[in-house]
Amino acid sequence: MSRKELIRAYGDRQNDGMVQMSFVLPVAPSARSREAAKIFALEHGLTDPLVATMEACAEGYTFFVVYGGSKHAVDLAAIEVPEVTTRTLSRDEIELIIKNDIKRKVVVVGACTGADAHTVGIDAILNYKGYGGDKGLESYKGFEAFNMGAQVENEQLAARARAVGADAILVSQVITQRDCHKENGKALVELINSQGWRDEVLLLFGGPRIDHKLALDLGFDAGFGPGTKPSDVASFVVEQVRVKTK
Ligand code: B12
Missing domain, CATH: 3.40.50.280 (Cobalamin-binding domain)
Structure with missing residues (x-):
């Protein structure tokens, strides 16, 4: 069996799994909306979500960026994907x-x-x-x-x-x-x-x-x-x- 080559997201240090997700919710910015964004991120599996951005992007719509931990890892060794291998010449x-x-x-x-x-x-x-x-x-x-x-x-x-x-x-x-x-x-x-x-x-x-x-x-x-x-x-x-x- 081939050796696994697991990689996780890099946030502040190797393998901490920190990611950010961005999305728009159909609400005006408020403390309640911030909490909704946090819950939304938690529901997606992010741990300790931190709402880094909450900006009105249209009337009644808010753009969020939430920073949090992801537990997922990807095994690079298991991925095979064809790619154009020609070197770009001058x-x-x-x-x-x-x-x-x-x-x-x-x-x-x-x-x-x-x-x-x-x-x-x-x-x-x-x-x-x-x-x-x-x-x-x-x-x-x-x-x-x-x-x-x-x-x-x-x-x-x-x-x-x-x-x-x-x-x-x-x-x-x-x-x-x-x-x-x-x-x-x-x-x-x-x-x-x-x-x-x-x-x-x-x-x-x-x-x-x-x-x-x-x-x-x-x-x-x-x-x-x-x-x-x-x-x-x-x-x-x-x-x-x-x-x-x-
Ligand atoms: C400009 C634009 C238009 C202009 C086009 C003007 C023109 N003369 O080209 C106009 C206003 C006409 C237009 C119309 C429409 N558009 Co438009 N448009 C765009 C926009 C904003 C930018 C596209 C662009 O120019 N990119 C820049 C070029 C350089 O990038 P590129 O195409 O990816 O090309 C690069 C590579 O992909 C590659 N490449 C591309 N082709 C090839 C071919 C070969 C052989 C190789 C080797 C490489 C290669 O090399 C290029 C350089 O790196 C995009 C959104 C976006 N921001 O991308 C929407 C977008 C493409 N449009 C979209 C839509 C839906 C439409 C309309 C249907 C809207 C409508 N309801 O009328 C119509 C369709 C008209 C039609 N019949 O095709 C959608 C497409 C969704 C989808 N995936 O199907 C997009 C993604 C917008 C969106 N988010 O909804 N559009």
Whole structure:
């Protein structure tokens, strides 16, 4: 049996299990509301709850932060989760791999698909301005990036990607109501499979509620969540295309 690797929350010192929880209650701030917040935290299993914040956030609503002890521990050794393991390369490293190993432009086509109108995420990855000071794929000499924008149908995206000989298709999904992101993503994979060119293209799935495991489950090659930088994506794509080129 493998050794357990139990970890607990860190508050003031190792293993003290201190956590904080925040919530809004539909009451105005008062001594009674403070007590209600304390009881609410106790009911969730926090020990010795301390109401650290009690602030009115709208008429008749109060925002609370409660600090208290949690008895729970997590066994890290028992967790297995797939993750993108590609190291994020520098711009120079990426450009060099494309120039010396791939020896042609790497073509990517991206879109926010279905009824989803949120363009900011896909723009952050593809457009010149990028994200968090990290310029988008469009800014690399070695990439040719096509951004089709939002509300793009899977058929349109697949047709465009095929027409330009895309190495990778980047799908952004922000809206997750009624699991429409899963349906949209899966439908694209099925479409490309049915057209018989799945082996020729990398499929990347991204958005605030996307992770690598979900993307793999849906048939994509990788998933990218919140905080992804264009250079993370560029690194993954060039490493994969380099392997395919060999
Ligand atoms: C801006 C915004 C809008 C704008 C969008 C404008 C635009 N041009 O994009 C407008 C006002 C149009 C809008 C509309 C709606 N919105 Co809105 N919106 C937001 C908001 C405030 C910010 C989203 C954003 O821009 N984030 C910044 C970007 C940079 O982050 P990101 O998308 O996560 O992208 C990063 C990563 O995820 C990743 N990534 C993203 N995509 C991809 C793709 C690939 C391939 C890769 C590799 C990486 C990657 O890289 C990016 C950089 O790190 C969020 C709330 C929030 N604070 O997040 C709500 C939010 C997304 N919206 C929401 C909703 C419900 C709607 C509406 C349905 C509201 C309505 N009832 O009309 C409509 C839907 C319209 C539609 N048909 O899609 C909900 C979604 C709930 C859900 N999970 O389904 C949110 C979460 C608000 C909320 N709390 O309820 N919205």
